[in-house]
Amino acid sequence: MYIDVPAFPRGHVAPCAAQEHSDAFCGFPSMPEYLSRFDMLLSEDTAWIVRKSDVLTSIDRDEELLQCKEAGQDYVIDSMAGHRALCVGLSGQTDVEDRCLEQVQSLVLDEVLKDIETACKLLNINPDPAEWSSGHVQKWLLWTEHLYRLPQVGKAFQHLSGSELCVMSEDEFRQRCSSCGDVLFAHLDIWKSGLGSEERCAEADSSCSGQPIHLWQFLRELLLKPHSYGRSIRWLNKEKGIFKIEDSAHVAKLWGIRKNRPAMNYDKLSRSIRQYYKKGIIKKPDVSQRLVYQFVHPV
DNA sequence: TATGAGGATAGCG
């Protein structure tokens, strides 16, 4: 049985095209990490098969398999070519598992849509790629490149509107960018398919084409998505609103992209944070630590 | 060398 889910299988182990980061993490959660969100739905003897998407082709299957085994789970990588299909249970008990899988599917879909909504807010762009101007396309590219640590290839897609981008085939993406065209195509594909429900779309629409976002709101949004941004900024104590900026350059870069300020850096971003001291929005925690701040009014 | 505090100034909706 196969579940067709946008996003998960294509993204989760996308190859790390950027050489600068040699560690295993490529901006995506590992499969075990991702699946751990759904632990409650997985029975111990359930095996998962991930059909190999084109994005997965450059990953060493054995290595991936190993990674999954290390996590103490019984995951299996299917060698079938195919795309964007995730998973499915093997060992037997179909009744219960079918129900579980339906729930997983709905949860995964939900996660994906929420991720896109967040990205819309953070980028201040429309959730529907077809509506993007060439400027929006560049913004999305820049963001995606930084988020997943891909090489910067904005130039290869210059002067392209969202609708033009949407009708491009995967091969055309590859032609424009041999190093990561396939990955970018996969990411765009997630956006293209993430538009199933209209209510969400309308919702996201009103929330993102809004007012200029404030820095503290932006930081909050990043903190809400540890799965995507946890390597750059994370809570040290969520209840007290204490957070730490783990990668100052990266956070500053993302903020710069959001505000269309290519020259943004941590020096300037931190100056803005300090402006919040007297406004009572953010302060240094009682025991001051480097790169650690605290929201005065935690939610 | 990176971070932190805060003054000064300019731009912008």
Added chain:
DNA sequence: CGCTATCCTCATA
């Protein structure tokens, strides 16, 4: 005017 963005000086680790 509020909210930065930018630049700068001085202090600190």
